[in-house]
Amino acid sequence: MFSNRPEHPYFRLKRDKTALVQYGGWLPSSREAYESLFDRLTNELSVRRANDTSTHTPAVMEFAKAITAPSDYEPKMIDLFNQMFVQAASQNDIKDFDSLLHMLDITVTKPPGFIIPHDSDGNPTGQPVGIPIYIIFDLLSNTAAAYDLFRRPAFNIAMKNLLNSWGAYLQTPDSNKTLTDSDGGWFSELGIRVLERNLGNLNFNSTYICPKPEQTNRGYVTWDQFFTREIQPDARPMHSSHDPVIDAGIIVSACESTVLHIEHNLQLHNQFWLKGRKYSLYDMLDRDVTFTKAFIGGTVYQAFLSIADYHRWRSPVAGTIAKVVVVPGTYYAALPDEGAGVNDPDFEPGSPHGAIIRSQAWLTQSATRALIYIESDNPKIGMVCFIAVGMGEVSTCALSVKAGDEVKKGAELGMFHFGGSTHALLFGPNANITFDENIVDPKTGEVKVNTHIKVLSALAQAS
Numbered sequence: 001m002f003s004n005r006p007e008h009p010y011f012r013l014k015r016d017k018t019a020l021v022q023y024g025g026w027l028p029s030s031r032e033a034y035e036s037l038f039d040r041l042t043n044e045l046s047v048r049r050a051n052d053t054s055t056h057t058p059a060v061m062e063f064a065k066a067i068t069a070p071s072d073y074e075p076k077m078i079d080l081f082n083q084m085f086v087q088a089a090s091q092n093d094i095k096d097f098d099s100l101l102h103m104l105d106i107t108v109t110k111p112p113g114f115i116i117p118h119d120s121d122g123n124p125t126g127q128p129v130g131i132p133i134y135i136i137f138d139l140l141s142n143t144a145a146a147y148d149l150f151r152r153p154a155f156n157i158a159m160k161n162l163l164n165s166w167g168a169y170l171q172t173p174d175s176n177k178t179l180t181d182s183d184g185g186w187f188s189e190l191g192i193r194v195l196e197r198n199l200g201n202l203n204f205n206s207t208y209i210c211p212k213p214e215q216t217n218r219g220y221v222t223w224d225q226f227f228t229r230e231i232q233p234d235a236r237p238m239h240s241s242h243d244p245v246i247d248a249g250i251i252v253s254a255c256e257s258t259v260l261h262i263e264h265n266l267q268l269h270n271q272f273w274l275k276g277r278k279y280s281l282y283d284m285l286d287r288d289v290t291f292t293k294a295f296i297g298g299t300v301y302q303a304f305l306s307i308a309d310y311h312r313w314r315s316p317v318a319g320t321i322a323k324v325v326v327v328p329g330t331y332y333a334a335l336p337d338e339g340a341g342v343n344d345p346d347f348e349p350g351s352p353h354g355a356i357i358r359s360q361a362w363l364t365q366s367a368t369r370a371l372i373y374i375e376s377d378n379p380k381i382g383m384v385c386f387i388a389v390g391m392g393e394v395s396t397c398a399l400s401v402k403a404g405d406e407v408k409k410g411a412e413l414g415m416f417h418f419g420g421s422t423h424a425l426l427f428g429p430n431a432n433i434t435f436d437e438n439i440v441d442p443k444t445g446e447v448k449v450n451t452h453i454k455v456l457s458a459l460a461q462a463s
Contacts, residue, residue: 034353036115037135038093045102059165060104066158067097077155083145091352092139100136107132108166111223113178114191131307133163134332134356134392141334142355150333151366159331160368163393167418170224179217179226186226187216195308198256198452207235208310228415231310231455238410239458248378249462251317251433252409254386255423256310256455257303259439260360262447264299266426268292283365284387284424286327291373294383297429301439301460303453304360304422310455312415315374316425317384321405322373326397329368331390334359356391360422363389370397372413380462381433385426386413393418410456425459433460 056064067077081097094100112132140146149155169175181187186195195204205213209230212219220226236256241247263279270278279300285292305311334356340347347353356363363369368390375383388397396417401407427433434440436458440447453459 034135037132040115041103041106041136042093044106045099048102048105056101057105057109057165059108059162060101063104063158063162064097064101066154066161077149077152080145080149084140084143084149087143087145088139088352094136094140103136104133104162107136108162108169111170111175111178113184113186114188115184131392137332137392138353138356141332142336142339142352144336147333147336151330156328156330160328163331163396166393167224167396170418171222173221175223176217176220176226179220179223181216187218197308198306202235207232224417228311228417230312236310236454236456238456246461248318249380250458251381251384251425251460251462252314252456253303253453253459254313254316254413254425254455255303255305257305257423257453259447259449259451259453260302260304260422261449262299262301262435262440266295266298266300268296279361280365281426284426285371285385286325288325288371291323291383291385294428295385295426298431299427299433300364300424301427301435302361302364302422302424305416313372313386313388313413313423314455315407315409315411315413316386316459317374317376317378317381318409319374319376319378319384319407321401321403321407322375322383323403324370324372324399324401326370326399327368329390330363330366331368332356332392333366335362360389360391363391363422364424367391368397370399370414372399372401374407378462381431382428384431387424387426388414388416389422389424390416391421431462433462435460 055061067081070076078097081100085092085094085096094103137146141150178184179186181189181191185191192204196202196207199207204210205218208218209232210218210220218226220229239250239252241250266279266281268280268282270280281292281295282289285295335358337355337358339350339352340354340358342349344351344354364387370386370388372386372388373383374386390397397414398417399414400412401414407413438448438451438453438457439459
């Protein structure tokens with residue numbers, strides 16, 4: 001594992017970290033956490049091999065068949081997998097495709113939980129493993145071979161079938177076995193600390209609707225029910241000035257999320273460079289020429305959900321649903337880069353970890369995503385497009401609305417199953433909006449990246 005290497009430049013060790021960071025808790029922020037996860041996987045893999053457990057679960061077996069299937073038209077997917085192992089060899093702990101399959105077997109037969117590593121002083125530093133498959137693919141994704149493979153439709157079809165199988169398991173009663181107060185449980189002391197990190201003066205029970213709040217698992221029958229939990233109305237009241245005229249121009253936050261980026265003067269076409277954040281409307285909106293034209297020259301606001309956030313989407317404006325579509329896309333594709341930057345909040349400069357999280361702007365045009373177009377009742381706002389972007393395992397975008405529906409501001413639009421992800425809001429060029437001071441500094445114009453924004457709070461004002 002990492003500890004067998006002469007140096008470990010990839011992590012900054014943090015103790016009881018509470019700061020919001022761009023990785024949103026999806027990736028462990030300490031070397032100890034990575035070591036603990038891969039130690040566990042490696043130990044279970046050794047047991048499987050010692051017991052001659054060579055048979056894979058049906059879902060993993062189907063995935064393996066798809067990857068190893070011969071192709072007359074392009075390089076075999078298994079060949080690209082083998083190239084990934086070579087390209088990531090200096091840091092990667094997964095040595096070959098067979099080991100990867102066994103790790104997938106271990107992962108998709110249990111619900112996500114916590115790993116409990118200890119820091120250099122022996123203190124427990126529990127961190128959630130919200131997307132364990134992504135952690136397995138983390139280093140592999142930051143390679144040239146992965147950039148080729150993970151964008152291929154055949155790979156993503158095979159991966160989606162595997163994720164669907166795991167998602168079905170997470171809707172069974174057996175999946176709630178990590179909803180406990182024991183070590184590794186979501187309601188353990190460390191788990192509650194993570195779940196309540198951004199709740200202010202409220203606790204978990206007063207923020208979320210719990211079927212049986214007196215029980216340890218709060219009455220959630222399945223892990224999916226826990227992660228798609230509804231919020232208490234009083235916990236997240238919709239922002240109001242109590243003046244109907246002013247309120248008609250207020251745009252509210254569609255998700256409980258953390259500010260990532262704002263860009264103005266959007267272009268129909270743009271190229272993504274390795275260190276750039278250019279949004280390409282034509283690609284983001286799945287080449288829908290009719291609707292794309294409404295946003296040329298407009299503005300995009302992007303924010304990401306952390307693992308502990310509320311995972312349902314609310315309408316930022318009152319209006320009529322003009323169109324909804326779920327776009328199939330990638331699940332683990334990332335822009336290969338030179339590693340974490342100098343000011344990275346979690347990793348040391350040059351760390352290859354976290355490429356997919358650093359690729360969030362690019363994922364708005366490549367990943368599986370839901371597009372919901374809303375024609376606002378306020379002509380000063382006009383057409384708004386909400387984009388829910390799936391990342392990794394967090395890829396199921398469930399819609400609660402359809403074209404023609406009239407929605408009130410704050411009405412549910414849909415939800416992510418299995419955690420959270422990133423989302424964007426598009427505004428047209430004629431929407432003269434001013435972002436709330438919690439998001440953009442009114443004096444300097446600086447975007448307050450990494451600021452946590454509550455769902456239904458004021459996002460912007462149209463003038």
